[in-house]
Amino acid sequence: MTSKADPRPKARTPRGFVDRRGDVLRAERRIVEAVSQVYERFGFELLETGAFEYADALGKFLPDADRPNEGVFALQDDDDEWMALRYDLTAPLARFVAQNWETLPKPFRRYAVGKVWRDEKPGPGRYREFVQCDADTVGSERPEADAEIIAMAVEGYAAAGLPRGAYVLKINNRKLLNGLLASCGVADEGQKLAVLRAVDKLDRLGRDGVRLLLGEGRLDESGAFTRGAGLAPAAAEPVLAFIAAGAGGRSATLDRIAEVVAGSAEGEAGLAELDRIGAALGAFGVGEEQALFDPSVVRGLEYYTGAVFEAELLAETQDEAGGGARFGAIGGGGRYDDLVARFTGERTPATGFSFGVSRLAAALAASGQSETSQARGPVVVIALDAARMTDYQSLAAELRGAGFAAEVYLGSAGMKAQMRYADRRLSPAAVILGEDEIAAGQVTVKDLDLGRQLAAGVSDNRAWRGDRPGQVTAPRADLVSLVRQIVGRAR
RNA sequence: GCCGCCUUAGCUCAGUUGGUUAGAGCGCCAGAUUGUGGCUCUGGAGGUCCUCCGUUCGAUCCGGAGAGGCGGUACCA
Numbered sequence: 001m002t003s004k005a006d007p008r009p010k011a012r013t014p015r016g017f018v019d020r021r022g023d024v025l026r027a028e029r030r031i032v033e034a035v036s037q038v039y040e041r042f043g044f045e046l047l048e049t050g051a052f053e054y055a056d057a058l059g060k061f062l063p064d065a066d067r068p069n070e071g072v073f074a075l076q077d078d079d080d081e082w083m084a085l086r087y088d089l090t091a092p093l094a095r096f097v098a099q100n101w102e103t104l105p106k107p108f109r110r111y112a113v114g115k116v117w118r119d120e121k122p123g124p125g126r127y128r129e130f131v132q133c134d135a136d137t138v139g140s141e142r143p144e145a146d147a148e149i150i151a152m153a154v155e156g157y158a159a160a161g162l163p164r165g166a167y168v169l170k171i172n173n174r175k176l177l178n179g180l181l182a183s184c185g186v187a188d189e190g191q192k193l194a195v196l197r198a199v200d201k202l203d204r205l206g207r208d209g210v211r212l213l214l215g216e217g218r219l220d221e222s223g224a225f226t227r228g229a230g231l232a233p234a235a236a237e238p239v240l241a242f243i244a245a246g247a248g249g250r251s252a253t254l255d256r257i258a259e260v261v262a263g264s265a266e267g268e269a270g271l272a273e274l275d276r277i278g279a280a281l282g283a284f285g286v287g288e289e290q291a292l293f294d295p296s297v298v299r300g301l302e303y304y305t306g307a308v309f310e311a312e313l314l315a316e317t318q319d320e321a322g323g324g325a326r327f328g329a330i331g332g333g334g335r336y337d338d339l340v341a342r343f344t345g346e347r348t349p350a351t352g353f354s355f356g357v358s359r360l361a362a363a364l365a366a367s368g369q370s371e372t373s374q375a376r377g378p379v380v381v382i383a384l385d386a387a388r389m390t391d392y393q394s395l396a397a398e399l400r401g402a403g404f405a406a407e408v409y410l411g412s413a414g415m416k417a418q419m420r421y422a423d424r425r426l427s428p429a430a431v432i433l434g435e436d437e438i439a440a441g442q443v444t445v446k447d448l449d450l451g452r453q454l455a456a457g458v459s460d461n462r463a464w465r466g467d468r469p470g471q472v473t474a475p476r477a478d479l480v481s482l483v484r485q486i487v488g489r490a491r
Numbered sequence: 492g493c494c495g496c497c498u499u500a501g502c503u504c505a506g507u508u509g510g511u512u513a514g515a516g517c518g519c520c521a522g523a524u525u526g527u528g529g530c531u532c533u534g535g536a537g538g539u540c541c542u543c544c545g546u547u548c549g550a551u552c553c554g555g556a557g558a559g560g561c562g563g564u565a566c567c568a
Contacts, residue, residue, distance in 0.1 A: 071566095071567085451527090460531095461529085462524075464530085
């Protein structure tokens, strides 16, 4: 061995990225198609924008000289302009709407499906590249627009195959908490954000944990201290009462919220919006158990200005180790009335919902709803004799012409390995054209599914091979009808 | 980002009190079976023992640094 550096690169996927094969992709494509159909039925137009945006269009995560790659994958173009891979589909929508406002039908309703990228610490089920599916309405401030987005999300989950009761869509309104805080004398933006963050942790830390985070702060088990919002107890108690108001049906929740936010103009406005959303949901036929009001929903984002939505998976799930898997949100969204104004200076009301496609696929799998069946392979034409490749190719072409997936085995292994190949591909049939068949003007088609069934009961290899189960030899002209019989059975 | 644990074959993992050829199961390939998937048997391939630096006659093992993975926490568009 020399001390020269190994010139061979290591085959590996970059951190936070995954390779995904046919079966997974098929499942995801089914989901996307189902949800897209729902969106189209509601009158939403498909829009695609590029993967890159100029960094300033992406908003607060824009790179600057000090940390050009914070949170996003960014690079500098030839003209020194920073561009970055989009981290969601909403920022590109805001840019598109601002750019094309004059020519768009208003309100503008579009859905979008595409990859987004985030340069952050990957975790289980959390990658640096993933597919999102969004629907947004830009240019309507009616609460009915929010309700419609929620109704589409509910229908989307149903269309994707998530059963009723497996999830719940929680609805809240930022104006409620804003109004509440204002009437408690909390005006500082940083403090408001800290309150939102604390409220967001209700499901994980419980009421007492949130109380600590609303006040001075909280010391967790590992000894790390999280600074709180610094609210006085007199201000924290109404917040705690507010976030506890969520149990029960939609109108009962509204009644309880009304008591807490009474006297605040912004709170009353938020309440009125929720009331109209609730009425519209009723008209859409969205049940109380599918979409409810929950004052503890936050969505963490600064840019939401009104209604916020979050879909949570309820079904009992298990991770691979058998423990209870925490799933958390499987989608979310809300109203963002200021996002387009970043470009135009004019307030443009907008509302939307977004879900992660692979997260939903994982949710379906976890609730036992996904068909994880392996894709069926093609009919495999066994290649026994290199000199006969053209014959094999025409057999395959004939089958493809008749509408079957078919391929000629292109490796160099023998018959046994070729049969194993067809078996692993889950092919329904193998076509054998050997010397015997050629001499007799025949072709042999083997039913692999039948063999799979019979194999379990066979213990003697000689018999297994000798019986040749499901194997039919017939005149070559009958190829297509033989395959049709066998493959028809397989479907 | 911070704290803790972990990293040996494609996968799951043994093991070496620091010593010459590092193992198992599963998987993969081949033969038994000139042209037939499964079972069984036999054989084979596959390892920088995460990387670098240090200690040592000698390091997969000890020390340090780094990378990657897992869990918690923070952040989350």
